[in-house]
Amino acid sequence: MKQGLATVLRNEPLKERVYRMEVKVEDSLSLVQPGQFYYIHVNDSTAPLLRRPISIHDVDLNNQQLTFIYRVEGEGTKRLCQKKPGDLIDLLGPLGNGFSDPKLQDKRKVVLIGGGIGIPPLYYLGKHLIEKEFQVTSLLGFQSKQESFLIDEFLSLGETRIATIDGSLGIKGTVLDLIHDQLDDWQVFYSCGPKGMLRAIQQKYFFDQSIEGYLSLEERMGCGIGACYGCVVKVDSNYDPKGYKKVCSDGPVFPFREVIL
Amino acid sequence: MKQGLATVLRNEPLKERVYRMEVKVEDSLSLVQPGQFYYIHVNDSTAPLLRRPISIHDVDLNNQQLTFIYRVEGEGTKRLCQKKPGDLIDLLGPLGNGFSDPKLQDKRKVVLIGGGIGIPPLYYLGKHLIEKEFQVTSLLGFQSKQESFLIDEFLSLGETRIATIDGSLGIKGTVLDLIHDQLDDWQVFYSCGPKGMLRAIQQKYFFDQSIEGYLSLEERMGCGIGACYGCVVKVDSNYDPKGYKKVCSDGPVFPFREVIL
Amino acid sequence: MKNRLEVKLGDLVLKNPIMPASGCFGYGREYAKLYDLRLLGAIVVKATTLEERLGNPTPRIAETPSGMLNSIGLQNPGVEAVIKEELPWLSQFQTPIIVNIAGTLVEDYVAVAEKISAVPEVAMIELNISCPNVKCGGITFGTDPKVAYELTKAVKEVSKVPVYVKLSPNVTDIVSMATAVEEAGADGLSMINTLIGMRFDLKTRKPVLANQVGGLSGPAIKPIALRMIYEVYKNVSIPIIGMGGITSAEDVIEFFLAGASAVAVGTANFIDPYVMPKIIQDLERVLDEMGVGQISELTGEGWNYQ
């Protein structure tokens, strides 16, 4: 974890409201694991006041470049999308615990399950897993073809299945509809997306004792580093007697059985 | 009075902390009188919240360009000085009542008395008076040579005397020390500068029945257009029984005998 | 089709819920140069007192993060001048006029209310029991339920138009203030007035405001206003005009969810003089996005959180 300034290299829309931003950082800011995030100061005013958490989408270690993909939601991301090449932005990070490698090294079949703006962080994870010679399948869900993005990137990692709510690309339905129960023998899954989706995935696999799985969560944050107890998630008391863990510092990624969504 | 966007053409330091900003506006925003001001929105956030009043320094009516000269004081002017060519800024104006022409057309000898950042608005006034064939003398006071500015511009209008507190340029002293009581037979004066200076000028000339004089005042503003009663100045009850006038809409320029400083 | 923005304050129908907050719009003359005041749901004028008031010395304004302090001190020409010089002019806009009234003694309030409510153009009185600027009984009216009760009752007795009581947020228990004035016969509530705050100038080492303290308004106070309206809404059955930091149509919706039936926009006029017409225009879009027919349906909806 470090605080420092990054220089914006590019900041352009991928799709309506979805931006890709590349920044150049100092050395230590780029030592990031898949699933970690940066806490970004979007302006030099007190309104909006708080930083905004954005996950790492890709890293170019040689050139010390970080890529973020974010959707414009409100005040903070609106300001972010106005940054121009050459502008400086203040980053705090990398923060949190990212996606762990599969615990057992003989589990080689991995599936990435992403919904909407939850998809970008899975890309750097996928790249990382491919490097370590895991076999990666990606399941991606969007609202529509119009709102889809990053498909080529995921195709470059391996098999990629797409679902859209309106059926305009891939199958019609959600990410869960991309799972063929009979055929898919994934040993590990990693998922990021809206809470409802994560909950459905958790339920789907909860009683499958052989699967290992990780969920990347979002919660409203204050400090971003574990000091304020603002971003807690309820955890199953079998896993932690304290009842709550912090998304910012204990997560954002949790073993899927631990958290109560 | 109009609200509209202006495009920044240039925004560069004249001296340390003193900036000159040129903007391009729509037609009606440029119909400004000497001594009027614009109420400038310095950012798109609620902090800082209020607009900032800045007087007109010069106007190029043909090209619809306005020039402001401002000193960086706090949050608002700091943001203003960060604007780059091409940026848009939101102006409300022109506001207030500027410098009136001398009441009697046979009063041809005019003196402009400016202190520090009060000097810029006198320039457009001077240009305007020269056009109308008044004879203009300028008395300018600065802290030091280092902090002086606009001297060539005023020299182009006519006789210009300079005082600096540290004596590094012109005579050592204040603007008041530039007045040679015996020789100067000015019939009208216009002054802008710190309150203490205006008060001294007011006292100096108060019992000189033949002189006509105007002071440009500053006061902290809310609405800038006369609605909130935030920016009042006490007026002599001989001139106005109500006791207070509004700097933003009745002023910022007042006949020097009217106001109680 | 029905006007989606129409709201009711008791029997008074407003074409939309947007009005200026008292003291932030003068008597409308300045803003009337910028747009047609007929656009507004109602027009609320500055606090009017029995006699002319000169207000406080300057500086009267200071800026704070997302807010501002004012210590205008109720400067106004007095009730007679308002009736003669301002109301006839304002009546041309055929838009309900609400007059904010203030005073030092109960008798002052009663006298102003009697006079002003007799003017046919006046649709409603807003009883300012909360202005923190005048060194007088004003602050007590607004912070003691019993005193507020007495004042409201006295004004109600003479007023020929509905009386809305404008509550001060500088209290421990806003609900007891609200229920006290409701019991006294208030037809509705306006909330909130400004919070008391101050700033210091590092150079002079003194308070920035000549009056030392002033009223804090603007976006900074919005969360406090929403909370107070939310609490009060559940405990009264009279309508609430909400205010405190509104700058956008989205803010207006938050105030409705909290319990407001109409809203006033104050400080935001100083930043964007066209803010009220803009909000009125934006509201339909926001209602569409939310899938809401009439804005009035949203009043107090924020309570249905379970």
Added chain:
Amino acid sequence: MKNRLEVKLGDLVLKNPIMPASGCFGYGREYAKLYDLRLLGAIVVKATTLEERLGNPTPRIAETPSGMLNSIGLQNPGVEAVIKEELPWLSQFQTPIIVNIAGTLVEDYVAVAEKISAVPEVAMIELNISCPNVKCGGITFGTDPKVAYELTKAVKEVSKVPVYVKLSPNVTDIVSMATAVEEAGADGLSMINTLIGMRFDLKTRKPVLANQVGGLSGPAIKPIALRMIYEVYKNVSIPIIGMGGITSAEDVIEFFLAGASAVAVGTANFIDPYVMPKIIQDLERVLDEMGVGQISELTGEGWNYQ
């Protein structure tokens, strides 16, 4: 040369007046990874209760203009765990430790105070009578002078260290709260805690916070904090630790001018985790610009405005 930033809180000497605000710094472990906590004037830890508390459901945080709302709900591991696991670790920094304590009943507070003040590392207790988040008597302690008096007295009787009472700003009359706890023997005051506020989510039409309301902190509340400290300073003779929206050395000076003898920085840590060391470094420059020798000379200077 004398340390210009040194201040005294009663007999306790601080090398500088900067400390974290309770609840905004955890137990220091996170910030200790970023800088040496020895730099701080004092370390203030989260509210400690008798038993462990799990706090409120999420969302616990919402943003507001120049401010934020929190409804953490006093999550903490309980006094025994704090004594065993946190304080020994914190003592390595050889910087005065102030423990904020909270509870539901007077007996809870007394039990926590007794235990925690017996720990040699603890320099001071900060009595949190004002946390608005827990649905309990907490809010009453902080809004009724008599109840605050009784609580303070009971805690003073058992505490082996000075007791500072942290006042809630959600009151009509902050001075009567301050004088009541002073009379009860409080060694000093901390002010202000958060104001109660809320936000609504237009999509869900519900309050953003699961707890509906939360505590408003950050720059938005600074003018209110300054005003309350200013009023209280003139009416008590015990020192005040000032807080509420401090983000810069200039803000610190404003709090001193209002009447603070030391200050706490809360929300600003979330925006810039290095804010406290930066402020400490900046203070000397600001004192130079003001021509002030010792920062302690400025306490209450804002009162000399005539």
